[in-house]
Amino acid sequence: MTIKETTNLIINEFNQFDDWMDKYNYLIEMGRSVPLIDDNQKTDANLITGCQSRVWLSSEYKDGLIYFTADSDAVITKGIAYLLIRVFSGHTPAEIVEAETTFLDLIGLKEHLSPTRSNGLLSMVKQIKLYAFAYQVKEKNS
Amino acid sequence: MSKISEEKIQSVRNDFPILSRTIYGKPLVYFDNAATTQKPNIVIDAISNYYRNDNANVHRGVHYLSQHATGAFEDVRKKVATFVNASSQNEIIFTRGATEAINLVACSYCESFLDAGDEIILSALEHHSNIVPWQAACERKGAFLKIIPITPQGDLDLTVFEELLNDRTKMVAVSHISNTLGTINPISKIVEMAHHKGVPVFVDGAQGLSHGPVDVQKLDCDFYAFSAHKMYGPMGIGGLYGKTSWLEKMQPYQLGGEMIDTVTFEKTTYNEIPYKFEAGTPNVADVMGFGAAIDYLNELGWDFITAQENDLLEYATTRLQSIEGVKIIGTSAHKAAIISFLIEGIHFFDAGTIMDHLGIAVRTGSHCTQPLMDILGINGTLRASMAFYNTRQEVDKLVDAIYRVKTLFA
Numbered sequence: 001m002t003i004k005e006t007t008n009l010i011i012n013e014f015n016q017f018d019d020w021m022d023k024y025n026y027l028i029e030m031g032r033s034v035p036l037i038d039d040n041q042k043t044d045a046n047l048i049t050g051c052q053s054r055v056w057l058s059s060e061y062k063d064g065l066i067y068f069t070a071d072s073d074a075v076i077t078k079g080i081a082y083l084l085i086r087v088f089s090g091h092t093p094a095e096i097v098e099a100e101t102t103f104l105d106l107i108g109l110k111e112h113l114s115p116t117r118s119n120g121l122l123s124m125v126k127q128i129k130l131y132a133f134a135y136q137v138k139e140k141n142s
Numbered sequence: 143m144s145k146i147s148e149e150k151i152q153s154v155r156n157d158f159p160i161l162s163r164t165i166y167g168k169p170l171v172y173f174d175n176a177a178t179t180q181k182p183n184i185v186i187d188a189i190s191n192y193y194r195n196d197n198a199n200v201h202r203g204v205h206y207l208s209q210h211a212t213g214a215f216e217d218v219r220k221k222v223a224t225f226v227n228a229s230s231q232n233e234i235i236f237t238r239g240a241t242e243a244i245n246l247v248a249c250s251y252c253e254s255f256l257d258a259g260d261e262i263i264l265s266a267l268e269h270h271s272n273i274v275p276w277q278a279a280c281e282r283k284g285a286f287l288k289i290i291p292i293t294p295q296g297d298l299d300l301t302v303f304e305e306l307l308n309d310r311t312k313m314v315a316v317s318h319i320s321n322t323l324g325t326i327n328p329i330s331k332i333v334e335m336a337h338h339k340g341v342p343v344f345v346d347g348a349q350g351l352s353h354g355p356v357d358v359q360k361l362d363c364d365f366y367a368f369s370a371h372k373m374y375g376p377m378g379i380g381g382l383y384g385k386t387s388w389l390e391k392m393q394p395y396q397l398g399g400e401m402i403d404t405v406t407f408e409k410t411t412y413n414e415i416p417y418k419f420e421a422g423t424p425n426v427a428d429v430m431g432f433g434a435a436i437d438y439l440n441e442l443g444w445d446f447i448t449a450q451e452n453d454l455l456e457y458a459t460t461r462l463q464s465i466e467g468v469k470i471i472g473t474s475a476h477k478a479a480i481i482s483f484l485i486e487g488i489h490f491f492d493a494g495t496i497m498d499h500l501g502i503a504v505r506t507g508s509h510c511t512q513p514l515m516d517i518l519g520i521n522g523t524l525r526a527s528m529a530f531y532n533t534r535q536e537v538d539k540l541v542d543a544i545y546r547v548k549t550l551f552a
Contacts, residue, residue: 020499052522073521075551
């Protein structure tokens, strides 16, 4: 599935809910099913700073594709991390670098995009893009 | 039942237009008063009126508006001096807020009076604003910070404080009220102990001045810093009380504008206190707002404010304690209406996010007291900080929200 297809799927999933509480319930469920990062990857280097909750994001580059895993001590943050992993994991650096992130607006989690929320969603997106950019540069130089 | 009638509280709430707004379609429950308090109409009108009718630069012009603005500006200085019972209005310096007041003293005092090997005593409860400026001063001078520890309840350990005071101590800087735990520190006692050793005391009153009367002469502290926006006034204005004897001996750290006497390219002489510490054009409009906030508090009276806030503190403490899994952090016998708490097994960020959607504004995180969090061995808390315009019904909504959060994350 392309990044675009996954984001459309997520938008449809969230559109089923009229009530914000259901949306959060769904996010919490997802938070509990996130593919957890290995404990040995919960390093300071993988810790995303500037968040009220602690978020670790790890990446692996295999056969031209990037795979992400994440963890957080807060469940909502974990759910958001899982959304991002569903969207971006298993894609090429170029696809990730060029991908739009406006889907977060569309699923009604806009408030989490404000820089004051300190929940790390923006930082997570930035970090994912940064990883992709780094692998892209590495690819070109090799 | 509260001792104060619902009609009285409702009439007070009507003074604050923001309190009638909704958040996500629900009535706002504002429990983040330790971060900033809401503003009554009288404050909003004073600022607006200044720009509409009275705007002019102060202390300079011979024209009517300038003289009028100067008079009004200096009247507020007198008002602040009376509010904290300073012995003279010249002991009140306007700053952008408590943080700038701390920076002023940490720069100006330490420049003249702190030497290599000296010590400054802070407490474990301090806000970053009352740590970092002193830490930087110590780094500049080769001096050291010493920290008064806290008891498990969140009170300062004065036995250790006594031991920390010595010949190398050049300043004791402590908060009046802890913004995280709500502890009201025994300032008179701390001042007495420090003065006994000839050491001056700086009080960070950011949380202090909104919860009860402050008499700087009775406290006998050497400096007291405050922010108007935490006492129902505007943001961007606050002040420093300093004893004349210290202010006369200190050199200004910001230069230019209002604070000069005469300038030649060879030599500049400074104005007298308080002006020598007020460089540049002051924030006159917000000083007007600050004056209005003090009028408002005086009109309301401390009897009402403390009665209502103590009632809320007692009521909220009892209700929160009754919830299984809720732990209040900071249980001093002397507390202001600030309650930090944790819900067992639930991250404060998760809880705060859900409460926000229920219209309840609480603070989550370290509350700018990371060293205190390290001492307590936690990453953060939820904090409900209350003001006299809050109600028992709002506390009930907070309690209901906690139950909802517990179900959601169970």
